[in-house]
Amino acid sequence: MSKGFFTDTTLCIGCKACEVACKQWNQLPADGYEFSGNSYDNTMALGATTWRHVAFIEQTAPPEAPPSLNKWLMMSDVCKHCTHAGCMEACPTGAIVRNEFDDVYIQPDVCNGCGYCVPSCPFGVVDLISHADYTEGRHFESDGRTHDDATQTTGGIAGKCTLCYDRQKVGFIPACAKACPTESIQFGDVAELHERAKKRVETLAERGVDSYLYGVDSGASTGNLNAFFLLTEAPGAYNLPERPVLPSTHQRAGYTSAALAAAALTAIGFAIFRRA
Amino acid sequence: MSTTPADFAKYDPGASYRGASNGDILPAHAAPTYYDRPLLKKPHWEWEVILYLFMGGVMGGSGILAAVADEGGDDAELARSARYLSFVLASTCPLVLVKHLGRPERFLHMLRIVKFKSVMSMGVWGLIAFSLPATAGAAGQAAEDGLLPGWIALLAPRAVVKPLLALLGAFIAGYTGVLISATAIPAWAIGKRFIPAFSVCSGLASACAANAAVLSVTGGNPRTLVKLERLELVASLAELGLLLGFERHAGEYGKPMYAGPRGDKLRTWTMGFGIALPAMLNLVPIHAKWKTLLASALTLTGGYVLRETLIEAGKASSEDPKAAARQPE
Numbered sequence: 001m002s003k004g005f006f007t008d009t010t011l012c013i014g015c016k017a018c019e020v021a022c023k024q025w026n027q028l029p030a031d032g033y034e035f036s037g038n039s040y041d042n043t044m045a046l047g048a049t050t051w052r053h054v055a056f057i058e059q060t061a062p063p064e065a066p067p068s069l070n071k072w073l074m075m076s077d078v079c080k081h082c083t084h085a086g087c088m089e090a091c092p093t094g095a096i097v098r099n100e101f102d103d104v105y106i107q108p109d110v111c112n113g114c115g116y117c118v119p120s121c122p123f124g125v126v127d128l129i130s131h132a133d134y135t136e137g138r139h140f141e142s143d144g145r146t147h148d149d150a151t152q153t154t155g156g157i158a159g160k161c162t163l164c165y166d167r168q169k170v171g172f173i174p175a176c177a178k179a180c181p182t183e184s185i186q187f188g189d190v191a192e193l194h195e196r197a198k199k200r201v202e203t204l205a206e207r208g209v210d211s212y213l214y215g216v217d218s219g220a221s222t223g224n225l226n227a228f229f230l231l232t233e234a235p236g237a238y239n240l241p242e243r244p245v246l247p248s249t250h251q252r253a254g255y256t257s258a259a260l261a262a263a264a265l266t267a268i269g270f271a272i273f274r275r276a
Numbered sequence: 277m278s279t280t281p282a283d284f285a286k287y288d289p290g291a292s293y294r295g296a297s298n299g300d301i302l303p304a305h306a307a308p309t310y311y312d313r314p315l316l317k318k319p320h321w322e323w324e325v326i327l328y329l330f331m332g333g334v335m336g337g338s339g340i341l342a343a344v345a346d347e348g349g350d351d352a353e354l355a356r357s358a359r360y361l362s363f364v365l366a367s368t369c370p371l372v373l374v375k376h377l378g379r380p381e382r383f384l385h386m387l388r389i390v391k392f393k394s395v396m397s398m399g400v401w402g403l404i405a406f407s408l409p410a411t412a413g414a415a416g417q418a419a420e421d422g423l424l425p426g427w428i429a430l431l432a433p434r435a436v437v438k439p440l441l442a443l444l445g446a447f448i449a450g451y452t453g454v455l456i457s458a459t460a461i462p463a464w465a466i467g468k469r470f471i472p473a474f475s476v477c478s479g480l481a482s483a484c485a486a487n488a489a490v491l492s493v494t495g496g497n498p499r500t501l502v503k504l505e506r507l508e509l510v511a512s513l514a515e516l517g518l519l520l521g522f523e524r525h526a527g528e529y530g531k532p533m534y535a536g537p538r539g540d541k542l543r544t545w546t547m548g549f550g551i552a553l554p555a556m557l558n559l560v561p562i563h564a565k566w567k568t569l570l571a572s573a574l575t576l577t578g579g580y581v582l583r584e585t586l587i588e589a590g591k592a593s594s595e596d597p598k599a600a601a602r603q604p605e
Contacts, residue, residue, distance in 0.1 A: 038311040092397035093385040112385045113378020115320040119459040124316035156378030239310035245603040250458045250468040258450025258472035269344035
């Protein structure tokens with residue numbers, strides 16, 4: 001049975017409790033104190049040790065429009081746990097697996113940090129955990145770990161949302177969904193979440209709010225997303241691709257063109273070096 | 277003033293997206309970005325990977341040369357240099373690759389599985405497979421040269437080693453291009469029909485140059501050098517054609533590779549000094565060691581700059597959220 005997230009952006013109030021709960025439960029280092037100047041978003045993107053990210057989108061309506069069309073949107077982004085996952089296909093060690101909850105999980109003791117999953121994610125989610133994240137100015141003593149422990153287990157490898165694999169195993173819901181005060185983040189059976197989400201789109205339409213589901217039956221090569229979203233703006237506004245493409249779909253053309261070039265040049269080589 | 281659904285339809289920039297079916301070309305206003313922040317993550321590959329892409333080209337190309345050389349006739353020296361070069365590169369490349377890992381001590385984890393879907397897994401196994409005929413070929417050559425006992429040559433029959441070197445060499449020269457283009461990076465993905473092909477061409481041209489340089493120093497047959505120059509000319513002109521074709525095909529997606537200082541560097545060092553100049557030098561009817569060495573150095577530099585440009589262009593492309601929003605199919 002597939003487990004996943006339905007993130008309803010119309011309910012998000014931008015409190016970032018999900019970000020904090022995720023950092024805390026997964027013992028991830030803080031993001032530092034960079035000030036972005038972009039609305040209330042100083043997290044700015046998902047990262048190797050940032051597995052929830054609340055985006056803040058401020059939109060001003062044209063002057064002739066009703067002022068109620070000024071929009072301030074919030075959206076808690078997360079790894080999409082794709083049905084066809086680019087990172088998982090690219091992984092040469094088999095460190096990235098699909099677990100019993102149908103979620104995409106990186107086994108930290110197997111990953112060797114080759115970095116091929118990073119450009120292979122069409123959503124720009126997975127990244128390499130820098131060694132510095134785990135060594136410089138971090139205080140792990142508070143959670144009972146030494147710097148050495150933390151570096152040994154996590155530095156230099158790829159990191160992304162595990163969909164709280166450890167919590168799911170003992171029957172808990174993921175930390176972000178647990179912490180969300182508005183049920184913007186809902187965790188559950190993906191098929192059931194789909195039903196709930198479709199009803200929500202209808203309800204919103206009745207109330208005059210135009211919305212759609214991102215990552216459900218879109219026909220994209222990444223397939224349905226186990227973590228899908230209800231959006232009221234074009235995907236680009238939330239830094240989501242309008243057209244995500246599964247990288248392995250390029251392989252056939254790639255191998256063919258390499259083989260054609262190699263066959264032609266080898267044949268010419270034989271012709272040139274043939275004994276006169 | 278109350279808001280009606282009609283107001284949303286009129287002023288809502290997302291409305292046209294939701295009305296459009298998937299994959300349709302969208303009006304420009306429906307493609308906002310998030311504070312122009314990158315949508316994709318930047319590849320982490322640094323000089324180690326660039327160097328490996330270059331070395332892999334020379335290695336694979338040398339495998340092909342070792343197979344096509346007429347060793348019973350004019351080209352015995354070429355067969356020798358190509359065999360030794362394949363072996364030396366096959367033994368040093370893994371070190372460069374291990375160096376680039378985030379956790380080098382876990383290199384062996386690559387060998388847990390054989391994964392056809394992962395181009396990198398295929399590449400690792402291809403490299404290991406290539407190292408077998410490369411080692412056998414070099415050992416056989418060393419036995420012939422009196423460096424190893426003569427019976428070792430019997431363990432590496434030419435009829436088996438040669439086709440394997442050519443086949444696996446072609447794979448090594450080409451798979452790196454497939455690996456790069458089978459990603460979500462727009463400037464790489466758009467090149468799926470070009471990057472693998474010009475990687476093979478550039479690899480073979482570089483291998484011709486490297487072997488010509490070795491032969492000019494060790495004193496190879498002048499007729500072999502002429503043949504090498506001829507093959508290098510064909511390969512590098514094909515590379516030039518593919519690079520120009522890729523620029524046309526990639527359009528906006530190709531800007532990170534062809535526009536600005538990076539494009540100028542590619543045009544100067546790869547297309548100009550790396551392809552056109554050596555081609556002209558090789559047309560000059562002078563046979564001198566300095567000319568061969570100069571032409572070889574230029575070709576090899578051009579090959580390295582091509583790989584460097586490719587990787588750097590991918591990094592720049594990953595920072596463009598508009599290109600990443602509509603990934604090439």
